[in-house]
Amino acid sequence: MTKASLILFLLLPGASRASEAPEEQFRRGLDAAGARDYANALSNFEAALATDPDNLRYANEYRQTVIRSKEYDRSLKFFDKLVTDHPNSANAWLNAGFALIDKMPVSGAVTQAILANTALTRFTNSIKLQPTIVALYTRGADYLYWPRVFNRTPLGIADLEEALKKQKAAEKQNYFFKTWVALGDGYWKLDRIEKAVAIWKEGLKEFPGNADLQARLNKGGDELKAYMDDYYDFNKRVDTDVRFLWEGQKGH
């Protein structure tokens, strides 16, 4: 097992040292969410996370339930406390960042900017603790949403290049195509079109038939610009559901 995949493995829920109690709370949370008893579901997920703050699966289900119940402020408050109580929990920081991104579609334009910026700080804290492929990809992709005037695209490319390096050294995962997509997008945003196309093509070699990569390569000029503008429209919900980490193809 390579170092990168070891790090990833350590972050996956199966590897977290969950005691029975949080797992039981998580199950109760899932049942309540299934029954649309969101208040009960959120309480159970919160209890589980308070005990196991690094558990990606708990946090993911919690955030998906928050989106369904529109309890964004509760979620932000909860994650604020979680990272205060567990400042060395890399996944808590990562999810605290995701929680901010989750609120963006229901926020005004200025609040969106504040949320996105705060999320970057949280992703950085996560990377400082554990520079995983997922965390690097997440921060790198976040940088790509920023207007060019902020000059954050090169930072995004740096993160994504680093993530790609780690990917190449790790066992291939289905979701790795995302890094190829985003890295190409970064170069496209810097008007380095040839480089962008080369990255997407290389990604397509790794992931033949991938729809996201193919869509970019099938377009050019204004059509591609319109596609990218739409793709990076921050009024649209960014998919922060990371279930694909343990469910195979999810995330395409």
Next chain:
Amino acid sequence: MVRTSNGSTGKRRSKFGWAVTIAVAAGVLLGAATIPDQGLWFRDITRSAGVAKKHQKRTFNNVYSSIMDGYSALGSAVAAGDYNGDGFEDLYVTNTAAGTKNHLYRNNGDLTFTDVADEAGVAIGNDAHNASDDALWFDYDNDGRLDLLVVRMGYSKLFHNLGNGKFEDVTKKAGLYKHMNAITAIAFDYDRDGYVDVLVGSYFQNIDIFKPSGPRFFPENFETANNGGGLTLFHNNHDGTFTDVTEKAGLKSSGWVLDVGHGDADNDGDDDLYVACDYGTDRFYVNNGDGTFTDKTESAVGFDTKKGMNVDWGDYDNDGLLDIYVTNITDEYMREGNFLWHNNGNLTFTDLSRETGTYDTGWGWAAKFFDYDNDGWLDLYVVNGWVSAGKESYLPDIFAMLIKPGVDYADARNWPPMGRKTMSGYEKKRLFHNQHGEIFKDEAPRQGMDSIRDGRGIAVADFDNDGRLDLFVSNVGTEPYLYHNVGPRNAHWSQFVLEGTKSNRSAVGAQVRLTAGGRTYLRFVNGGNGMASQSTMRVHFGLGESKEIGKVEIRWPSGATQTLTGLSPDRIYKIVEGEPEAREFVAKARK
């Protein structure tokens, strides 16, 4: 049977040597011989028309001047109206810098204008304590002559039209001498008592922005600010005076108002209101028909967090219901998107801006519905751009303030200086051609209308009475544009000048439904809708290929209805409330 407005039939030649009398019909007028230049439908005639005087921005001489410079990128407004009753639409254009004068451009009838503001007594607009922001023509005393309200941050001014080319300042006498940071005004008869009332929208709260006593006069937040100037409704007392009835009418508010627009959303005979607010929620007020309004924002459009700049009403899809177009900020850093509120007919609206292609017009300001090609579908012209200055962007400065924890936005001292920086500048204007009410296609580049000046107001009017609608665009800190419509003459049209008798004399609020070619079109007389501008009060219809007009139904503000038949296209008619016949409208102008 058609009579001329002076009672005679056919053309009339003035007995005065200086007068040119023109029977207004297609092909008769000055523009008749014009051929589109290289396919352009609009020709920039700003300089040849004599209306090219540059707008001058306000500068502030106080401790907040470094940020106020951004806010001084306003005040370039235009109002079209036939103040001297010669049948040609004139223009009042505002300036903003202290010591500068506003302009009253009298239309000479030959696509030239003469600035007569000084001799008319309406030139003075801007001084140390007042800055013009908008202008409004309206006949407040029903004497048949358009009076003038100069909307100012400070004290607005009401000028009574004396009928001899001169105006008298009657602000105090009329009860309108009230300090407000007014930025927009419309005149409409909200209680249908036969006199137009005045609704004023104010941006800043009621402080002296030229000499503020404290620093906390900026918006408290960017999305739901409620420390702005709000609305003020002045009821017309029928004796030349007005009374502030804002609270009684249910319009008390404190938003950062940038524009207001009236229109009858539910076709119940009285006009409802849409209010566009910066830094927060637009408002929709339903007229209860008893002199009061009810805030129905939530059910009608929902609460938004955007930066509403413009309100114009028009039936863009010809379904017999007035829709609303609102501009917001759409840029790489803030994708608010405009609203094209499609009227669902039950006092609710659905935003179809994305579906129709009218969503993104940059940092939008005025936008006006008008049928520039006379095909029967209302097109849209939209101006935009906040500050076009140096290469450096102001955005990172604003952003740095936003992410500071606990910053008090209301405190002007916390806002970064703007200097020579640009924000949402050099944006191209949009001329949206309406494709049968389904989608709009931007024709601005093709028609030479995609200027990158910072636009603010748009006055739509047929300045040469040739049946094709022209545009005057006010730009901030630079010259305006006068676009003469020289498009092909292959479509028919009809225009109506309405005169109320029981209704207010200018017939503001009157709805006209014209049936031709199997389709019924709805247009109405609007009393100044649109950011920093007022378009013609004439009702214009593009008729496409229809060579006959079936009928014309007028619903007057008084409630009376009138149906006329036997009218011909390609004519301007004057219709007086209660008179069974339309008169052919006659224009006369002096060179």
